[in-house]
Amino acid sequence: MADRVWEVFQQAAEGDPMVHGGSVSAPDEELALHYAREFYGRRQESVRLWVVPRDAILELDDPDLLQPPFDRSHKRPGGYVIKHKLEAARQRAGTSGTDGGGEGIE
């Protein structure tokens, strides 16, 4: 039997994010849904399942694209890491307060 692999995403409650549960093997869409139900939904643990053929998923795992070698921390929502600069400035000013410095901007 020429089985395909299907990835199953499950939602635990209405409004929750769809979370990857695992995968099932099945020869067609109908049995893929049935097996997804048996493995990820028969114990009332899901209110919704998404069943996706694995070969329909576009994959990107190129480290040159996902892990670029230069520091890109300025592109993060928090901006530059200035924790150490703040600490040095406080020491120069003679104030303590190494605690709590730079929260939220790491």
Next chain:
Amino acid sequence: MTDLEPATRDAVAELLLTLADDEFVLGFWDSEWTGIAPMLEEDVATSSIAQDEIGHARAWFELLAELTDDDPDRIAFGRAPEAYRHAALMNHPRTDWAFTVARRFLYETADAVRLEALAGSSHAGIAGLATKMRREETYHLLHWNAWMRRLAEGGPDTRTRLKDALARLWSDAESVFSPLAGEPALLAGGILPESLADLRGRWIERVDAELGSLGLARPTSEAGPPSDGRTARTDDFRWLWGEFTSVARSEAGATW
């Protein structure tokens, strides 16, 4: 329920026993696929469906025990093989996968018709259970219909096996609608909203529609539902009975 006339009470008890035993015996036969189904996913699905049926049997046994002031476990495991009232369709052993799929298809289609009717029963306990079970049985029917299609369209070998199984099972499948002694009392009180003959007619329409869509002809039998359809027992069933009662019989009266 204690206010039922004795004759009606006996009729309800007989009906409940047929409902429970159909699910109970089929659940045991199909649980034999655990570990040996054609693929891992199907192994889990078949076993899970078999377990659902044992669960349904338990619910019917509990309702019966309440009615007759008995113990559900005693009814389930404490009877001689000849006292079981499942349809002759469940007298056959597991056999091959096509045989299991064919039996399941014939039974689930019949059970769907029967539960639809019982959901409108004047007996609140029966109507309530039938309504709940229909939700699970809908999935069972979808699953076995999917397998009917796979086997019917899977090539000459699987199609031949499926046709042979349907031919071999047909007359015993009719026995799901074999007459019950208490049927007039059940119909008079609206406990069974439609006669077994009418339900059988609806079952045949649905079987025809499904088989027709697969290009298969329904096997025919002149006789219709046999009068001993729920009392005739086979050596295959006696063997299964020995298996599923072996633990209960090992320590009679024990509290587990």
